[in-house]
Amino acid sequence: MGNYSSDPNTTLQTALDRGYTRVRFQQGKPILDRELNLVADLAGTERIAQQYLGDGVPSGSQGFQITGLNVGNNDFNILPGRCLVGGQEAVLAQATTYKGQPNNTKVQALPAGASNVYLRVFSTEIASAQDSGLNNSGDVGFETAIREKTDWEVLVSAAPINAPGHLLLAIIDTGANTVVDRRRTGLTLSALDDEITAARGSSAALADRLTTNDQTVTAIKSTAAAIQSEVTGARGTAAQLAGRLNTSLAADGSIKPGTVSIQKMANTVFSAQMSIPAAPGAGQKTEQPITILNTDDPAFLLVSVHYDGPRNSIALQVPLTSVFQWRYQVMLFKPANSNTFNQHIYQVIVENPNTIAISVTVKAYRLAEV
Amino acid sequence: MKLFIHFDEQGQVLSVAKVHAAGERTQNPFLHVERQELVLELNLTEEFHALDAHEIAEQYMVDVKLRQLTKKAVAKEKSAKKTARKKSGKKPPDRQG
Numbered sequence: 001m002g003n004y005s006s007d008p009n010t011t012l013q014t015a016l017d018r019g020y021t022r023v024r025f026q027q028g029k030p031i032l033d034r035e036l037n038l039v040a041d042l043a044g045t046e047r048i049a050q051q052y053l054g055d056g057v058p059s060g061s062q063g064f065q066i067t068g069l070n071v072g073n074n075d076f077n078i079l080p081g082r083c084l085v086g087g088q089e090a091v092l093a094q095a096t097t098y099k100g101q102p103n104n105t106k107v108q109a110l111p112a113g114a115s116n117v118y119l120r121v122f123s124t125e126i127a128s129a130q131d132s133g134l135n136n137s138g139d140v141g142f143e144t145a146i147r148e149k150t151d152w153e154v155l156v157s158a159a160p161i162n163a164p165g166h167l168l169l170a171i172i173d174t175g176a177n178t179v180v181d182r183r184r185t186g187l188t189l190s191a192l193d194d195e196i197t198a199a200r201g202s203s204a205a206l207a208d209r210l211t212t213n214d215q216t217v218t219a220i221k222s223t224a225a226a227i228q229s230e231v232t233g234a235r236g237t238a239a240q241l242a243g244r245l246n247t248s249l250a251a252d253g254s255i256k257p258g259t260v261s262i263q264k265m266a267n268t269v270f271s272a273q274m275s276i277p278a279a280p281g282a283g284q285k286t287e288q289p290i291t292i293l294n295t296d297d298p299a300f301l302l303v304s305v306h307y308d309g310p311r312n313s314i315a316l317q318v319p320l321t322s323v324f325q326w327r328y329q330v331m332l333f334k335p336a337n338s339n340t341f342n343q344h345i346y347q348v349i350v351e352n353p354n355t356i357a358i359s360v361t362v363k364a365y366r367l368a369e370v
Numbered sequence: 371m372k373l374f375i376h377f378d379e380q381g382q383v384l385s386v387a388k389v390h391a392a393g394e395r396t397q398n399p400f401l402h403v404e405r406q407e408l409v410l411e412l413n414l415t416e417e418f419h420a421l422d423a424h425e426i427a428e429q430y431m432v433d434v435k436l437r438q439l440t441k442k443a444v445a446k447e448k449s450a451k452k453t454a455r456k457k458s459g460k461k462p463p464d465r466q467g
Contacts, residue, residue, distance in 0.1 A: 268391045269392070270392050271390040271391040271392070272388055272389040272390060272391075272392065272399055273387070273388040273422065274385065274386070274387050274388075274399065275385050275387075275422075275423035275426065276424070277427070288385055290387070290399045291398075291399045291401040291402075292392075292399070293393060294393065294401070308422055309422045309424065309425075310425075357427055358424055359423040359424040
């Protein structure tokens with residue numbers, strides 16, 4: 001380190017901590033090395049670049065791109081260009097290699113498999129020992145101020161490095177022999193502006209698109225409101241819907257007993273009370289055909305035949321039973337002047353084996369097929 | 371509601387249907403009857419509404435000429451008067467109005 005009255009880095013940090021932004025010299029006062037150094041450090045661009053630009057490569061630069069992985073030779077190429085890391089700009093004038101880079105003290109055999117390639121940027125003090133021009137041989141003939149140089153090295157590490165001053169350049173895989181570029185490129189404000197303009201168009205065009213989108217959103221909102229209104233109108237409120245569902249559905253989703261009746265599922269196609277003539281004699285029976293439906297389509301019928309009367313009002317000492325039978329019958333019908341049978345006549349045939357006439361009620365419901 | 375009376379050529383009621391509901395093509399449940407048999411369609415009045423179908427069949431017969439139901443006792447009485455007129459050779463009284 002140079003011969004300073006105060007470490008420049010410490011002096012700068014102390015000034016920043018106190019909110020100082022400039023140094024003002026006064027007449028008749030001596031000029032101190034630490035104050036001159038602070039002037040330069042406060043006016044430097046590193047802090048602005050680090051905090052407001054970030055790390056990356058300027059637009060159009062191949063700076064520090066890693067290519068040409070050569071696993072057998074434990075080497076790869078580093079392309080020339082510039083790269084900003086921690087506010088410091090590393091510059092590589094000519095392409096070089098991992099092994100051939102200027103600062104190669106940390107070069108090692110490439111790890112097996114995947115590993116990370118970092119650019120580490122750091123400052124190096126240059127005195128007259130490294131640069132004889134700093135001896136001021138043309139006038140005072142000795143070294144006065146020394147210089148600080150932004151230096152760099154490319155490192156390979158299987159483990160991630162999160163320390164300041166390090167930028168991930170690429171991920172290499174010696175097994176697959178691949179290189180994946182991980183640099184942030186295009187770190188130029190004008191290029192960013194161009195990219196944004198290309199993506200969104202001019203401000204006016206963007207405004208038009210947003211206006212169009214606003215109109216679309218308004219139309220969608222209007223449609224959604226109409227749909228919501230229609231749904232609410234159809235089903236009622238959520239509470240009303242829940243009430244209706246609770247009326248017919250049990251907690252496990254099954255239909256409550258008594259919810260579904262034949263009348264709710266099917267249409268009445270026939271309902272009539274019919275008299276059935278008495279049987280001509282004991283052991284004989286009469287048959288009464290009753291037409292319940294006339295159609296040529298398949299019919300899924302639910303039929304009930306219920307005895308109505310006569311009901312004997314005299315109380316007997318012994319139980320008494322009486323029976324009648326009924327069955328389906330389908331009659332095909334060919335109307336006059338028709339070439340084909342085009343009607344199915346669905347009938348119920350009631351048989352009465354009793355020697356008295358009876359009345360029965362015949363009801364028929366038809367289930368819709370689809 | 372309709373009342374359908376299935377009867378023979380003498381007006382004897384064979385079967386009765388009190389139809390509460392039926393399709394257009396099956397209003398008459400006695401769709402096919404014998405040649406000498408007929409079906410009479412009437413509105414179901416309160417009188418017949420109160421009776422079971424078999425009771426209508428038992429208690430009424432059809433006046434074939436007038437095409438209407440008549441109580442069997444009245445029908446028998448008319449038939450007896452007709453027979454008496456034939457025997458006496460008298461003409462039936464003129465209809466009024």
